[in-house]
Structures are given as structure tokens and as C-alpha cells.
Amino acid sequence: MVKDSVQVNSISPKTILWYFPPRYVPTDNRGKVPLPACPELKCFVTRNKTFLPESDAVIFNSQFIEGDIPPRKPDQVWIFHNSEVPYHKSTNRPYHRNPWSSSFNWTMAYRHDSDIFRPYGVLRRRPNIPIKNYTSIVRKKTKLVAWMASNCADWSKRRSYVRELQKHIQVDIYGACGKMVFSRLRNKEWMAYLNETYKFYLAFENNYCLDYITEKLFNYFTLDLVTVVRGGGNYSRDVPPNTYLNVADFKSPKELADRLWFLHYNTDRYIDILKRKERYYYQNEDYRFTFLGSPYIEQHYEQEPMCDLCRRLRDITHYRKTIPDILSWWKKGLCRNPVTYM
Known part of the structure; x- marks a missing residue:
């Protein structure tokens, strides 16, 4: 993927917060670390929620969204993230109803119609x-x-x-x-x-x-x-x-x-x-983590999509939008399962 040319000498840093991260996101970035694939863009990522008030973008992995909606600063971009299909047993997830359902600006998933295309590889x-x-x-x-x-x-x-x-x-x-x-x-x-x-x-x-x-x-x-x-x-x-x-x-x-x-x-x-x-x-990239006491390795293609996210933050006026109902984008009519093996 060809990276857009960005004047980096005078740009201000941007902070991206994993508010509800998937399990493979490193637990050691409690501080802010530069995006590994594009450090020149001066975007920093963290999973430390104390950075919420100053974050420019907040990513919510839909599998782990729970509880009340957090406070939000003006112009903060909220991103609906997922690498899994709409779950069969997810009817009671908070993002199925307001205020969560109408709070997202961008999507980041394996689908080609996502705002930020994030395939498995x-x-x-x-x-x-x-x-x-x-x-x-x-x-x-x-x-x-x-x-x-x-x-x-x-x-x-x-x-x-x-x-x-x-x-x-x-x-x-x-x-x-x-x-x-x-x-x-x-x-x-x-x-x-x-x-x-x-x-x-x-x-x-x-x-x-x-x-x-x-x-x-x-x-x-x-x-x-x-x-x-x-x-x-x-x-x-x-x-x-x-x-x-x-x-x-x-x-x-x-x-x-x-x-x-x-x-x-x-x-x-x-x-x-x-x-x-x-x-x-x-x-893709290897992500090592511990789950239920056992070591795991998962492969994901996340670094370049994160850089795409950062580039969008550099041109926020062009990409500004609000999704009225994330459920209509995420679940309706997009999955089918055959009645028989054929």
C-alpha cells in the first residue's frame, strides 16, 4: 500500500486509545508507544484508559464492549473494531442500543466496505x-x-x-x-x-x-x-x-x-x-499473549490499518462522519448459514 505523503516536521502528535482492546493487543503499552509501521506519522497508541480525555481516536473492539458509555471530548473519533463475525449470541451487547449504537464515527473490520479495511491478512x-x-x-x-x-x-x-x-x-x-x-x-x-x-x-x-x-x-x-x-x-x-x-x-x-x-x-x-x-x-504480524493461563500466538494484519487510521486523523475534516446505527451496518443481512452441507 502506498503511503500518502505527510509533512511530519510540524505536525502535532496524535493519541489512539484501545478502550476495549481484543485479547492480542499487548498489555505492556500502558504508556503511549509510536505505531511500529509508521512512526514518522507521530501517532501513539495505548490501552491505558487514563489517556481517554486527551485521545484523538478511541477504538472499541465490539466483542468486549460492556457497561456504560464513557465520557467523550469534542471531535474525538470513536471506532467500531472487530475481526470476528457478528456473534450468534450477541443480542444483548451494549452496542445494540443507544447510546452506544449511535456513537461511532468509523468502522475497522475485515469487510471491504469498512472505513478502515483490516483483513486477516x-x-x-x-x-x-x-x-x-x-x-x-x-x-x-x-x-x-x-x-x-x-x-x-x-x-x-x-x-x-x-x-x-x-x-x-x-x-x-x-x-x-x-x-x-x-x-x-x-x-x-x-x-x-x-x-x-x-x-x-x-x-x-x-x-x-x-x-x-x-x-x-x-x-x-x-x-x-x-x-x-x-x-x-x-x-x-x-x-x-x-x-x-x-x-x-x-x-x-x-x-x-x-x-x-x-x-x-x-x-x-x-x-x-x-x-x-x-x-x-x-x-501479517504475530501477536503473542496468554489466554486462560496458556500461551497463544495469533496472526493479524493490523499495523498498516492502524497507519491508515492515523492518516485519517491528519485529515479529519475530509473523513468526518457519524454512523446513525452501527447495528444496521454490522449485522443485517450480511451472514447466512446453509440449511444443509451444500
Whole structure:
């Protein structure tokens, strides 16, 4: 993304406060720290609420909004942030009603119609494509299809789809939804094992929602395997063509299985997909945190969106607006879940 030219010598600092931060936001920025991707813009970020009266922008992650609405200084920009779909059990969240629902100025989420587009990741073209011995890579693989899933609620009928797919091809299910075990704390080992062992990985979203393409695709895209996607995102827009398989392009799980078998037995066609994938890399950031006493690592694409937010603060007159009802933007008619696995 090309950064706008900004005269930084004479600009005054701006403060961005995470009032209700997601769990991965570092807990050590109780003071104010410069945005790491664009320190020259002189925007500083904090999660210390004592800075609320002087903050130029305040970010509220909708999953954690609770209680009474805080005091607000004039011209302070309030931002509705989320990386998750509208929750099924979120009907009583405070932002569903006034005064919260009419208090936001900008949106910051994975949707392309957000004021600040904040996807799970972006795929960039590699300046230099690595040379690999793909024949050797494929020859070492001993298994066909893998799926890792910890959320077993079947809103999108993805488990139903996998059960039907298993009638036609072997699918190894890891995590809470299957019988195969590989600890989340051994993520590097898991990725290496998956990369060396399997030909295909199922990147199935747990909800069908507008623009919702998560780490389930991005984390595995650069591995030496073919990713199979299923969800409500616009994959043809956000993912390079012929680098993945989309369930939506097949009439049934059996038809998808037939294609997987075809690629299994036709190594040249399988390698063609791997070579096209190798032209791209996944850009994001690692965030380490502790949750319920256990260490976690999540991948998010947040630094550049935060810089975009800062640039908006530098031209606040141009971007000034108020959203009358955040719920009408966030929830209505934007998610669907199939009645059957198809």
C-alpha cells in the first residue's frame, strides 16, 4: 500500500486509545508507544484508559464492549473494531442500543466496505520466486487431506460437509472436532508436519459472512500443499486465481473428492498449483499473549490499518462522519448459514 505523503516536521502528535482492546493487543503499552509501521506519522497508541480525555481516536473492539458509555471530548473519533463475525449470541451487547449504537464515527473490520479495511491478512506478489524441487516435495507426502478445527459448532455445516467428503476420500481431522491430536502450543511443528505430510488442507470457515476470509486460508496458503476453501468471502477477488480449490465450484462433496483424487494421481497438475502459489506470500504480524493461563500466538494484519487510521486523523475534516446505527451496518443481512452441507 502506498503511503500518502505527510509533512511530519510540524505536525502535532496524535493519541489512539484501545478502550476495549481484543485479547492480542499487548498489555505492556500502558504508556503511549509510536505505531511500529509508521512512526514518522507521530501517532501513539495505548490501552491505558487514563489517556481517554486527551485521545484523538478511541477504538472499541465490539466483542468486549460492556457497561456504560464513557465520557467523550469534542471531535474525538470513536471506532467500531472487530475481526470476528457478528456473534450468534450477541443480542444483548451494549452496542445494540443507544447510546452506544449511535456513537461511532468509523468502522475497522475485515469487510471491504469498512472505513478502515483490516483483513486477516493480504497476499503480496513475491519480488523473487524461490526455486524448489517440487517433484521431491510431492514424493515425500504420505497423506491426502487434513483439517484442523477447534470450534465444533456447525453453523456453516462444515462438519456435515466433511463427513460427506469422508465417504469418498480420507480426511484426517485434528483438534477438538476430530480424533487426531496436535497441540496448538506446537504450532511450528504442526505446520512443518502438515507441509511435509499432506497434499490438501481444508480451510473451512465456521460462518458464511460477507468478506469473511480468515487465517484458516492465509496461515496455510504458503505451505507446499493445496488449500480447499469454503465460506462467504469473495475468494476470486481476494486470492490469486488457480492457487486454491473452492467448494462452491463443485456440485457435491463427491465431485470435490473426484478432483482431489485427480490431482493426487496427476502430479504435474498438482505441481502447477504449487508453483502458482509460490508467486505470493502472506503478510501479517504475530501477536503473542496468554489466554486462560496458556500461551497463544495469533496472526493479524493490523499495523498498516492502524497507519491508515492515523492518516485519517491528519485529515479529519475530509473523513468526518457519524454512523446513525452501527447495528444496521454490522449485522443485517450480511451472514447466512446453509440449511444443509451444500
